[in-house]
Amino acid sequence: xxxxxxxxxxxVQPVGSPLSLECTVEGTSNPNLYWYRQAAGRGLQLxxxxxxxxxxxxxxxxxxxxxxxxxxxxILSSKKxxxxxxxxxxxxxxxxxxxxxxxxxxxTRLTVL
Amino acid sequence: GDSVTQMEGPVTLSEEAFxxxxxxxxxxxxxxxxxxxxxxGEGLQLLLKATKADDKGSNKGFEATYRxxxxxxxxxxxxxxxxxxAVYFCAxxxxxGGFKTIFGAGTRLFVKA
Numbered sequence: 001x002x003x004x005x006x007x008x009x010x011x012v013q014p015v016g017s018p019l020s021l022e023c024t025v026e027g028t029s030n031p032n033l034y035w036y037r038q039a040a041g042r043g044l045q046l047x048x049x050x051x052x053x054x055x056x057x058x059x060x061x062x063x064x065x066x067x068x069x070x071x072x073x074x075i076l077s078s079k080k081x082x083x084x085x086x087x088x089x090x091x092x093x094x095x096x097x098x099x100x101x102x103x104x105x106x107x108t109r110l111t112v113l
Numbered sequence: 114g115d116s117v118t119q120m121e122g123p124v125t126l127s128e129e130a131f132x133x134x135x136x137x138x139x140x141x142x143x144x145x146x147x148x149x150x151x152x153x154g155e156g157l158q159l160l161l162k163a164t165k166a167d168d169k170g171s172n173k174g175f176e177a178t179y180r181x182x183x184x185x186x187x188x189x190x191x192x193x194x195x196x197x198x199a200v201y202f203c204a205x206x207x208x209x210g211g212f213k214t215i216f217g218a219g220t221r222l223f224v225k226a
Contacts, residue, residue, distance in 0.1 A: 004156070006156075032212050034213075034214075041221075042218070042219075043202070043216055043217065043218035043219045044157075044202070044216045044219075046213060049212060049213060051212055090156050090157070092156075092157075094212075094214070100145075100206070101147070101159045101162065102149075102157075102159075102214055103159075104149075104156035104157040104158065105156050106155060106156050107154075107155065107156045109154075
């Protein structure tokens with residue numbers, strides 16, 4: 001079975017501080033990996049996706065970046081957080097040509113003060 | 114581009130009431146269609162899916178039928194329970210080699226005892 005781990009579960013950071021959120025995947029190798037953000041009471045916004053090690057596609061220009069140093073590790077980073085970066089960050093994994101189910105991690109609640 | 118539109122919430126029902134959450138989509142090609150559910154403070158999990166026209170997905174008493182002629186994938190349940198209170202997301206994934214899943218804005222369901 002596929003299990004997605006995310007940490008930390010919650011994070012409170014001051015404006016201007018750096019960020020690193022980590023996602024790891026258990027199960028089948030070669031997943032497609034995704035970072036989403038969900039603002040309070042809103043839908044999902046796709047931030048980044050990756051189809052392989054070192055391959056990152058950005059969907060929304062912003063002060064966030066993503067990296068995939070290993071096949072089943074996906075990291076979301078920022079050098080300087082903004083208030084607008086607050087939200088619920090979800091990592092997801094999928095296998096195949098994009099028509100298959102996505103498996104989601106439990107999410108990280110980020111509050112920027 | 115591809116898109117998903119679902120009814121705005123919140124939807125408030127009494128226990129044992131009939132549930133319908135409408136979802137329509139716009140897509141090129143032949144996408145797969147999904148319903149995901151998000152319980153408070155958690156990530157999304159797959160509720161059901163359908164991969165071709167006229168397929169019916171079902172799980173935990175929920176059903177949805179892939180209607181190509183009306184480009185719809187409405188979610189239904191005959192008798193809701195308090196434990197069904199959650200946010201429901203309709204989604205599609207491209208059948209033309211794309212790696213992204215397109216999500217609707219989500220519909221929050223409250224079920225009262």
